[in-house]
Amino acid sequence: MVRVGIIGAGSMAWSMVLIKDLCLTKSLRGSTVAFMDVDKRRLDAVHGLAKRYAKEVKAKLRFEKTTDRKEALKNADFVFNTALAGGHPSYETQRSVGEKHGYYRGIDSVDHNMVSDYPTIGGYNQLRLALEIARDMEDLCPDAWLIQTANPLFEICNLLTRQTKLKVIGLCHGHFGYRKVVKTLGLNAKHVKAESIGFNHCIWMTTFKHNSESAYPLLDEWVKTKAHKYWKNWNPKYYEADMSPAAVDMYRRFGLFPIGDTPRSGGWKYHADLATKKRWYGPLGGFDSEIGWGKYQADLKKQCGKMLKLHDDPSLSVTREFPPVKSGEQHIPVVDAIANDQETMFQVNVPNNGAVDDIPDDVVVEVPALVSRNGVRRLSVGRLPKRLMLYAIVPRMLRMEWALEAFLEGNREKLIEWLLNDPRTKSAKQAEDTVREILKLPFNKQMAAHYS
Amino acid sequence: MVRVGIIGAGSMAWSMVLIKDLCLTKSLRGSTVAFMDVDKRRLDAVHGLAKRYAKEVKAKLRFEKTTDRKEALKNADFVFNTALAGGHPSYETQRSVGEKHGYYRGIDSVDHNMVSDYPTIGGYNQLRLALEIARDMEDLCPDAWLIQTANPLFEICNLLTRQTKLKVIGLCHGHFGYRKVVKTLGLNAKHVKAESIGFNHCIWMTTFKHNSESAYPLLDEWVKTKAHKYWKNWNPKYYEADMSPAAVDMYRRFGLFPIGDTPRSGGWKYHADLATKKRWYGPLGGFDSEIGWGKYQADLKKQCGKMLKLHDDPSLSVTREFPPVKSGEQHIPVVDAIANDQETMFQVNVPNNGAVDDIPDDVVVEVPALVSRNGVRRLSVGRLPKRLMLYAIVPRMLRMEWALEAFLEGNREKLIEWLLNDPRTKSAKQAEDTVREILKLPFNKQMAAHYS
Numbered sequence: 001m002v003r004v005g006i007i008g009a010g011s012m013a014w015s016m017v018l019i020k021d022l023c024l025t026k027s028l029r030g031s032t033v034a035f036m037d038v039d040k041r042r043l044d045a046v047h048g049l050a051k052r053y054a055k056e057v058k059a060k061l062r063f064e065k066t067t068d069r070k071e072a073l074k075n076a077d078f079v080f081n082t083a084l085a086g087g088h089p090s091y092e093t094q095r096s097v098g099e100k101h102g103y104y105r106g107i108d109s110v111d112h113n114m115v116s117d118y119p120t121i122g123g124y125n126q127l128r129l130a131l132e133i134a135r136d137m138e139d140l141c142p143d144a145w146l147i148q149t150a151n152p153l154f155e156i157c158n159l160l161t162r163q164t165k166l167k168v169i170g171l172c173h174g175h176f177g178y179r180k181v182v183k184t185l186g187l188n189a190k191h192v193k194a195e196s197i198g199f200n201h202c203i204w205m206t207t208f209k210h211n212s213e214s215a216y217p218l219l220d221e222w223v224k225t226k227a228h229k230y231w232k233n234w235n236p237k238y239y240e241a242d243m244s245p246a247a248v249d250m251y252r253r254f255g256l257f258p259i260g261d262t263p264r265s266g267g268w269k270y271h272a273d274l275a276t277k278k279r280w281y282g283p284l285g286g287f288d289s290e291i292g293w294g295k296y297q298a299d300l301k302k303q304c305g306k307m308l309k310l311h312d313d314p315s316l317s318v319t320r321e322f323p324p325v326k327s328g329e330q331h332i333p334v335v336d337a338i339a340n341d342q343e344t345m346f347q348v349n350v351p352n353n354g355a356v357d358d359i360p361d362d363v364v365v366e367v368p369a370l371v372s373r374n375g376v377r378r379l380s381v382g383r384l385p386k387r388l389m390l391y392a393i394v395p396r397m398l399r400m401e402w403a404l405e406a407f408l409e410g411n412r413e414k415l416i417e418w419l420l421n422d423p424r425t426k427s428a429k430q431a432e433d434t435v436r437e438i439l440k441l442p443f444n445k446q447m448a449a450h451y452s
Numbered sequence: 453m454v455r456v457g458i459i460g461a462g463s464m465a466w467s468m469v470l471i472k473d474l475c476l477t478k479s480l481r482g483s484t485v486a487f488m489d490v491d492k493r494r495l496d497a498v499h500g501l502a503k504r505y506a507k508e509v510k511a512k513l514r515f516e517k518t519t520d521r522k523e524a525l526k527n528a529d530f531v532f533n534t535a536l537a538g539g540h541p542s543y544e545t546q547r548s549v550g551e552k553h554g555y556y557r558g559i560d561s562v563d564h565n566m567v568s569d570y571p572t573i574g575g576y577n578q579l580r581l582a583l584e585i586a587r588d589m590e591d592l593c594p595d596a597w598l599i600q601t602a603n604p605l606f607e608i609c610n611l612l613t614r615q616t617k618l619k620v621i622g623l624c625h626g627h628f629g630y631r632k633v634v635k636t637l638g639l640n641a642k643h644v645k646a647e648s649i650g651f652n653h654c655i656w657m658t659t660f661k662h663n664s665e666s667a668y669p670l671l672d673e674w675v676k677t678k679a680h681k682y683w684k685n686w687n688p689k690y691y692e693a694d695m696s697p698a699a700v701d702m703y704r705r706f707g708l709f710p711i712g713d714t715p716r717s718g719g720w721k722y723h724a725d726l727a728t729k730k731r732w733y734g735p736l737g738g739f740d741s742e743i744g745w746g747k748y749q750a751d752l753k754k755q756c757g758k759m760l761k762l763h764d765d766p767s768l769s770v771t772r773e774f775p776p777v778k779s780g781e782q783h784i785p786v787v788d789a790i791a792n793d794q795e796t797m798f799q800v801n802v803p804n805n806g807a808v809d810d811i812p813d814d815v816v817v818e819v820p821a822l823v824s825r826n827g828v829r830r831l832s833v834g835r836l837p838k839r840l841m842l843y844a845i846v847p848r849m850l851r852m853e854w855a856l857e858a859f860l861e862g863n864r865e866k867l868i869e870w871l872l873n874d875p876r877t878k879s880a881k882q883a884e885d886t887v888r889e890i891l892k893l894p895f896n897k898q899m900a901a902h903y904s
Contacts (some may be wrong), residue, residue: 111873253869269872269880390853391869394846401842417705417843420721421563423875428721 001030002339005072005141007133008083008150009035009065010042012307013300018080019050020322021332023059027340028332032062036072037083042304043067045311049318056319069136076141078335081133081156082149084117085125088297090443094122097441101434103424104273105288110422112202112396114265116288118151120403121418122438124447127407130156134164145338147171147331148349154200154396155403157349157364163408169376170349170364171330172200174260178208180242181257184230185218196259197356197381200349200366202396204256204388206381219257223248236282238292246270246280254392255385264288268423334371343372350376357383363397412439412451453482454791457524457593459585460535460602461487461517462494464759465752470532471502472774473784475511479792480784484514488524489535494756495519497763501770508771521588528593530787533585533608534601536569537577540749542895546574549893553886555876556725557740562874564654564848566717568740570603572855573870574890576899579859582608586616597790599623599783600801606652606848607855609801609816615860621828622801622816623782624652626712630660632694633709636682637670648711649808649833652801652818654848656708656840658833671709675700688734690744698722698732706844707837716740720875786823795824802828809835815849864891864903 004022009015015035022028033050037043047065054061066072073079084091095106095116103109108119119126130150137144148156148170157170178194187210195207208215227248241247247263249270258266264287270280277285284292310316330346337344345368352365355378359365370377384393402421406414412435419431439448456474461467467487474480485502489495499517506513518524525531536543547558547568555561560571571578582602589596600608600622609622630646639662647659660667679700693699699715701722710718716739722732729737736744762768782798789796797820804817807830811817822829836845854873858866864887871883891900 253865267872268877272879386857390850390857391873394850395873398842398846398850405838405842413705420719421843421847423877425720425875427724 002028002077002335003032003034003075004335005034005036005076005079005144007036007069007072007079007081009046010037010039011082011084012042012046013303014082014149015046016049016053016307016322017327017329018331019046019053020324021327021329022061022335023054023057024324024326025332025336027336027342029060032064034064034066034072034076036066036069038067040067041308045308048311049307052314052318053322056317057324069133070140073133073136073140073144076137076144077339078145078147079133079137079141080147080149080331081130083129083133084150085129086443088117088300090125090441091117091119091122092297094119094438094441094444097437098122098434101430101437102426103419103422103434105271105290107419107422107434107438109271109288110399111267112265112392113152113399114271114288115151115201115261116293118153118201120152120155120399121406121415123152123155123403124407124450125443126150126152127156127159127403128446131159131163134160134166134168137166138164142166145169145335147334149331152403153349154202154364155400157200158362158400159404159407161351161364162362162404167375168350169334169371170200170366171334171346172260172349172366173329174201174262175203175347175366176328177242177260177262178205180240181205181208181219181259184243185215185222187215187218194259195368195381196347197367197384198262198365198393199396199400200364201261201265202392203259203262203366204254204384204392205259206256206384208257216257219251223251231282234282236284238284238287238289238295241281241286244281244286246286249280254388256388337371338373341373343370343377345369346371348376350378353378355379356381358389359393359397363400406451410450410452415439415451454480454529454787455484455486455527456787457486457488457528457531457596459488459521459524459531459533461498462489462491463534463536464494464498465755466534466601467498468501468505468759468774469779469781470783471498471505472776473779473781474513474787475506475509476776476778477784477788479788479794481512484516486516486518486524486528488518488521490519492519493760497760500763501759504766505770505774508769509776521585522592525585525588525592525596528589528596529791530597530599531585531589531593532599532601532783533582535581535585536602537581538895540569540752542577542893543569543571543574544749546571546890546893546896549889550574550886553882553889554878555871555874555886557723557742559871559874559886559890561723561740562851563719564717564844565604565851566723566740567603567653567713568745570605570653572604572607572851573858573867575604575607575855576859576902577895578602578604579608579611579855580898580902583611583615586612586618586620589618590616594618597621597787599786601783604855605801606654606816607852609652610814610852611856611859613803613816614814614856619827620802621786621823622652622818623786623798624712624801624818625781626653626714627655627799627818628780629694629712629714630657632692633657633660633671633711636695637667637674639667639670646711647820647833648799649819649836650714650817650845651848651852652816653713653717654844655711655714655818656706656836656844657711658708658836660709668709671703675703686734688736690736690739690747693733693738696733696738698738701732706840708840789823790825793825795822795829797821798823800828802830805830807831808833810841811845811849815852858903862902862904867891867903 098106108122193209196203197206241263251257277289415435550558560574645661648655649658693715703709729741867887
C-alpha cells in the first residue's frame with residue numbers, strides 16, 4: 001500500500017500504462033494514486049478512466065486528481081515525473097525558430113541527441129519544472145522515490161541527483177530494443193542474454209549472448225549477408241530505427257550495437273537533411289525527421305482524442321481498449337520491488353558511482369541494477385570500448401555538462417557558446433540572432449530573464 | 453659534462469639558440485653535442501657555426517655531426533627532438549589537399565588547435581618519427597632525458613610518456629607570452645607574478661598578480677577603456693596575437709586570459725575564413741592565415757639562407773650575428789638543472805599525475821614544476837574554471853585522444869571519424885574523398901599502409 005503522485009498525468013497514453021500495471025499488480029492493491037496536471041480536461045479523463053479500469057478488473061485502488069502539484073506530492077511514497085513543460089507545441093515553435101536561422105530540426109538536435117523532444121540547452125522550462133518538482137518533494141515527501149520519466153532524462157537525472165538529496169531513478173524503455181535485434185536475427189529470445197550500457201538514449205549492447213556464446217558473430221553474419229536484402233524494400237514505421245542502416249553503420253563506427261533510441265541519433269552523417277535521413281532510416285526519414293515526427297505528433301493527438309471519447313462514453317469498456325495484460329514497462333514493477341522489498345533487476349538511470357569505468361561518479365549512467373527497499377545496487381559493468389568512449393560517450397557527456405552549466409549559471413553567453421560548437425553555425429552573428437529570437441518567445445520569458 | 457644529441461639539428465635558427473645557450477652556460481662546459489639531420493648541407497652549416505661560435509666565446513665544447521640518428525643517440529644524456537618529419541613542404545602540400553576538399557587551412561586546423569605546423573590526425577609521419585626516435589633511445593640511451601621540442605608537442609608527449617619508459621619533458625616558450633600582457637598594461641614586470649596552466653598551446657593565466665594583488669582588474673580596465681584605441685590602427689606582426697581581439701574575446705568566453713600560442717586558436721569563430729581572421733587578428737589575419745603563415749615561411753627561409761651564407765664565409769663573426777646573450781629559452785637551463793642538480797622552476801609538459809584537478813593522470817599538462825636530477829616535481833595547481841574545462845580543456849584533450857587512438861590503432865575509419873566531427877564536413881563522401889587523397893600523397897606511403 002503506497003501513495004503515488006503522477007505529475008503530468010495528462011500525458012494520457014502513458015498514464016494508462018501506469019494505471020493498468022498498477023491495477024494488475026496485486027501486491028500494490030490498496031494504494032492511492034494522485035493524478036496532477038495543469039490540463040483539467042485531460043486530468044478528468046485520466047482520473048475517470050482509471051476509476052473505471054480499476055472497477056472493471058476489480059482492483060482496489062484509490063484515485064485522486066488535482067491541478068495543485070503540492071497536493072499530489074504531499075506524503076507521496078513515489079512520484080512519477082512525466083511532465084513536459086509547455087507541452088509539445090512550444091517546443092515545435094522553438095524548433096521552427098532554430099530552423100529559420102539554419103538549425104535543421106532545432107538547436108537541441110545535436111550529435112548523439114537527435115531525439116526531437118529531448119531538449120537540453122533549449123530545455124530551460126523543462127529543467128526548471130523538474131527542479132521545482134524536486135524542490136517541492138524535498139518539502140512535502142523528502143523520503144519519496146522520484147521516478148523520472150520525462151525527457152531529457154539524462155540531463156534531468158544529472159541535475160536532480162546533483163542538486164537535491166532525493167532518491168532518483170530514471171526509467172526509459174529503450175533497452176528493450178535489443179528484442180528487435182533478436183527477432184530480426186531469428187533467434188529465440190529465451191536463449192538470449194543482452195545488456196546495454198551507457199547514457200539514456202546512448203546505450204550500447206555490451207553483452208549479447210545466445211546459448212551462452214557471443215551472438216555478435218550472428219549479427220555480423222546478418223549484416224554481411226542479409227541486411228542488404230532486408231533494406232531493399234524496407235518501409236519501416238517512423239519509430240523503427242533498430243535495424244536501420246544507421247544502426248548498423250553506428251555499430252561499425254563505434255564497435256558496439258546501438259540499442260533502443262540510440263540509433264535515432266549518431267551524428268550529422270545521418271541527419272544533415274531530409275534526404276540524408278531517408279537514406280539511413282527509410283522513406284519516412286526516421287522518427288526525428290519532419291515526416292516521422294509529424295506522424296508521431298499526429299498519433300499522439302489521435303490517441304488522446306480516442307481516450308477523451310472513451311471517457312465521454314461511460315457505456316464503453318476501458319479494458320476492451322486496454323486489455324488487462326501488463327505492459328512490460330518497468331515503472332510499476334520498480335515501485336513493487338521497493339515497496340514490497342522484492343529485489344529485482346532493472347535498467348535504471350542513476351549516478352555512476354563506479355559502475356562503468358572511466359566515467360565520473362556523479363554522472364548518471366543507464367545500467368542494469370538490483371532495486372529493492374534498500375535502494376539501487378549497481379553491478380560493476382567494466383569498461384566501454386575506447387572508441388565508443390572517445391566518439392560517443394565523452395562527447396555526449398560533455399553536452400550534458402554544457403547544458404547543466406548553462407542552466408545552473410545563467411548568462412546568455414552560455415547559450416551562444418553551445419551554438420558556437422554546433423557545426424551548423426556559420427558565424428557568431430547567426431548564433432547570437434538565434435538565441436535572441438528564442439529568448440523572445442512568449443513562453444520563454446523566465447528563460448530570457450535567467451539568460452540575461 | 454654531458455652528451456647531448458640534437459635530432460633535427462637542421463632547423464638552424466633553433467639549433468643556434470641551443471648552441472648559444474650551451475656556450476654561455478659555464479657549468480656545462482666540456483660537454484659534447486651530436487648534431488643529427490638528414491639534410492647534410494644544413495647539418496654541415498650548423499656544425500660549422502657551432503664550432504665557430506664556441507671558439508669566439510671561448511667555450512670548451514665538442515661538436516659532432518651525423519646523418520645517422522643512432523650515432524647521435526648512443527650514450528646521450530639528453531636528447532632534443534626538434535625534427536619535423538618531411539619538413540614544412542610536405543605539410544603544406546597536405547594542407548592544400550584538405551583545402552581543395554573544403555577544409556580551410558587543412559584537416560589539422562581544428563577548434564583549439566589552429567597552429568599551422570601542429571599536425572595531429574594528419575601528423576602520422578611526425579608521430580611515427582617521434583616514436584622511432586624514442587624507441588632508439590630505449591635501446592641506445594635508456595636513461596637519457598628526452599627534451600621534446602617539435603610539435604605537435606601535446607600529442608607527442610602523450611604518445612611517448614604512455615608508450616615508452618623514457619623520461620620525457622616537453623618544452624615550449626609560449627608561457628612567456630604573459631610578458632606581452634604585462635607590457636601592454638604598462639606594468640613593471642618585476643612586480644608581476646604570472647602562471648599559465650593547461651595543455652601546450654592551450655594555456656590560461658591562472659595566476660596574474662601585481663604587487664601581490666590580482667592584476668586581472670587592471671586587465672579588465674584595459675579591455676574596457678583602452679583596447680578599442682589600441683586596436684584602432686593596429687598593425688601587428690603575424691606572430692603577435694597576445695593582445696588581439698581574439699585573445700580578449702577568448703578571455704571573455706572562457707574566463708581566463710589565453711597566453712602565448714593559445715590565442716592563435718580558440719574556435720572557428722575567429723578562423724572561418726581570411727576575412728574573419730583579419731577581424732580578430734589584424735590585417736594579416738594572424739600567424740595561421742595564408743598571409744601570416746606565408747610570411748613566417750618566408751622568414752624561416754630567409755633566416756636559413758642567412759645562416760648558410762654565414763657558414764660559407766668563415767671571415768664573418770658568428771657572435772656578431774648571434775650576440776652572446778642567453779636566449780631566455782628553457783632548454784639548456786633544464787639540462788643544467790638536471791645535470792648539475794640545481795632544482796629550478798620551469799614550465800614543462802609532463803603527465804598530469806594530480807597536478808591539475810579533474811584531468812586524468814596520464815594526460816600531459818603544461819604546468820610550472822621544479823626540475824632537478826631527481827626529475828620533475830609538480831606543484832599542485834588546483835582546479836581550472838569549469839567553463840574553461842568544459843569548452844576548451846576537455847574538447848582539446850578529446851582531440852588528442854582521437855589522434856593518438858588513430859595513430860596507435862590504424863584503420864582508415866579513424867581518420868574519417870575525425871573529419872565527421874569537423875564542422876566543415878558537409879557529407880561523409882567529402883570526408884572519405886579527403887582521406888583517400890591525403891593517403892595517396894607520395895610522402896604518405898607508410899601512413900597509407902598504416903591506415904589501410
